[in-house]
Amino acid sequence: MIKTRLISTGLICAAFLLGAPEMYGQKTPGKDQAKTPVNLKDPQNLGPALSAKQQDSLAKTSKYRDLAWTAQADKKWQASFNQEQGLAYLAESRLDDTTQTAQRQNLQERLRVLDKKTIFDVAYHPSLESVIHLFLTEKRDLMERMLFRSQYYFPLFEQELDAQGLPLEIKYLAMVESALNPTAKSRVGATGLWQFMYDTGKMYGLEVTNYVDERQDPVKSTQAAVRYLKKLHQVFGDWNLALAAYNSGPGNVNKAIRRAGGNRNFWAIRPYLPKETSGYVPAFLASMYIFEHAGPLGLKAAPLAVPRHATDTIQVKQWMEFGALAKELSVDSALIAQLNPQYKKQVIPYVEGERYGLRLPVEAVGRFVANEKQIYAQLKPAEQARRAQVEAMVQAAxxxxxxxxxxxxxxxxxxxxxxxxxxxxxxxxxxxxxxxxxxxxxxxxxxxxxSSPAQNAVAASEKSSTSTTNQSDTEWYEVRPGDTLWSIAQKFKDVSLDQIKQWNPQLGNNIQPGMKVKVCSCTP
CATH class of the missing domain: 3.10.350.10 (LysM domain)
Known part of the structure; x- marks a missing residue:
């Protein structure tokens, strides 16, 4: 594939691209000073500290603690995600914020090498440099947390991408979408690692119920995202444009191409794309660059105690709650929640004909299979009580x-x-x-x-008293704020919406407070 390159001149800030730790607030170790790696298990590096009780619980299950600790990072990122709208938003805010440096050539050389290794166009651009600088300075802690999480999620992404013949580098897109947080939710409702909106998720078979949101299922949402991206690439024939379409929709990309005079280079159409999308592809390319050079750039992550290959799934045969199951298996409930983010209420429903799986560390799977009947029997009483409580909440919602x-x-x-x-x-x-x-x-x-139950009771009482009123005494009704023709009809016995419309043809559906509405067939 021929790649169109857009090389900009000028004096650009890129001293950080040499990977010098001192450029990012880190001390450079001297000859007699040992370099201390970042301890990602330290709650100070992963968000709000846990309570003493939680710390004691995790200490007792230390072999499972890594993903439980990273739950704190999820909470911290969740707050920043809702406020900042993800990495693409951050990238958009810094696209053209660059200054002079003598090290720009170093970045350009690294990008040239990376460009030869990937199908994506990663040619140097000042905007790309600016985003890399932002991620390595102001968002360096987030980059290290994502490097930690990537050990769990990237093998899954690579497996699904390879199965569909897509570039493995697309795995970095989930960093831009959700910072590798499976429960991330944007202010407009996009959810999960791949930030599916409700309607798009439905189109690609992702179920959303009171108990389950498959947009948060790492496996199913990844499979859906891969199918969607494959379709977008078939439409545009260019991966940068396909990524832009994933974010803003194919219509906006086609519109930008037309406004750019038919030019299909991303950097050429970027000024015509929606504001957030203009930073989306640079954020993706910057994430790819940083993770491909994580070592030279001084980024470190502790190894996972429970990598994905050390987990397995079982199909549940009974409604069960995470807390009770955790006690039976001696596994921390926070870890179960991290491995199964698709279950919204930390319960796994049982529905005839549906297949709901549970992912656990392989040791716990072995214990579950060996003692399956006893575990189900032990869980039954507690589950019945908890199920009644949760179902009452669901029905009330x-x-x-x-x-x-x-x-x-x-x-x-x-x-x-x-x-x-x-x-x-x-x-x-x-x-x-x-x-x-x-x-x-x-x-x-x-x-x-x-409305609250009390408000509903008052409304029912008002309707009852109004309904028993003699219609000859209520020939006309004065419209109040919030009224509609339907709500007015409900106030009177044996009066339908169609009758209200028939008796008041001059109104149509447009009524305003203070208007008079005829509510009986009587003649004046």
Missing amino acids: PAVTRYKVRTGDFLGKIADKHQVTVKQIMQWNKLKSTNISVGQSLIIHGKNTG
């Missing part, structure tokens, strides 16, 4: 759907369709006005949700 605004829609019409009020839709979506636009996504909760 409202069903949530997303509605995409169509031409001709307005909040009153949407509220009528879903049998909710305009006020509820505005509250659920934090709308400051009733103005909506075509294509806008709205969160809609199930019927009568968003």
Whole structure:
């Protein structure tokens, strides 16, 4: 494949690219000073410290502690991810922040060598240099945490990529998407290692229920991401463009190509891409560069105590909760949660015809298989009590759907369709006005949700008292804030929405507070 290269001139800051530790806040060891490696098991390096009880629990299961410790990093990254929108956002904010250095040639040479080893176009660009600098300075601690996690996730990614004939370097894309956090969630709802939106996940077979979110399943989400990326590459014939389309959608990339006069080089179309996507590919290339040169750049990670090849899966035959299972197997529940992030409530459901797996360290799998009947029997009483508790929570939680605004829609019409009020839709979506636009996504909760039991009781009482009122005394109804034609019809006995519309043809669906609505067939 012929790669189009865009080499920029100018004085660029790249002293950090020599890999000199002192450039990033590290001390350079002298002749008599031993270099101390970064201890990634230290909670100070992985986020908030654990409680004394948690530390004692982990100390008793030290052979499982690595992934349990890294859970603290997950929490720390989760907070920064929601605030910063991932590495692509960080990259976008620093794309053109570069200064002079005499070491630019060193970076260019390294990139030339890397370019020969990969199918991706990693030619030098000032924006790429700026992102590398950002990641190696301000986000160096995050890079080391991801280097630690990559030992667990990269073998899985490489296996799935190789099976589909895709470049193994695509594994670095998950760093940009989620910082290798399987439970990462963006402010717009993208979830998991590969940040699938709900609809896209459904298209690629990822199940989302009250108990399970397969977008957080490392295996299934990786398989889905690989299929999606393969399709995008077939469309664009260029991996940089395929990655940009993964982030912003094929439509935005095609639009950027047209605005760039048909030029299909990423750097040429970057000014025409959405703001975050403009930093997306540079973030990917910077991540690839840093991890391919982790040693020379001074990045270190402690080895995993439980690497992926030291785990295995079993199919469960009974509803079970992580905490109770952990006690039976003498495995820390935090480790079980880390190995099985797809289970949202730390319980594994049992549904006839469905196959739900449990990943455990191989030693624990052996103990489980050898004592399977006894373990199921021991778990039964505790599981029944816990199951009743969780299912009560699930039933109490409202069903949530997303509605995409169509031409001709307005909040009153949407509220009528879903049998909710305009006020509820505005509250659920934090709308400051009733103005909506075509294509806008709205969160809609199930019927009568968003109210407390007391509020529902009051509403039922009001409806009952209103329904028993003589219709001759309630010929007209004055519209109140939040009312819709459907909600008005519900206030009166034997009055339907169709009747309200028939008696008030002049209103259509557009009603405002203070209007009078006829609520009976009586003549004036």
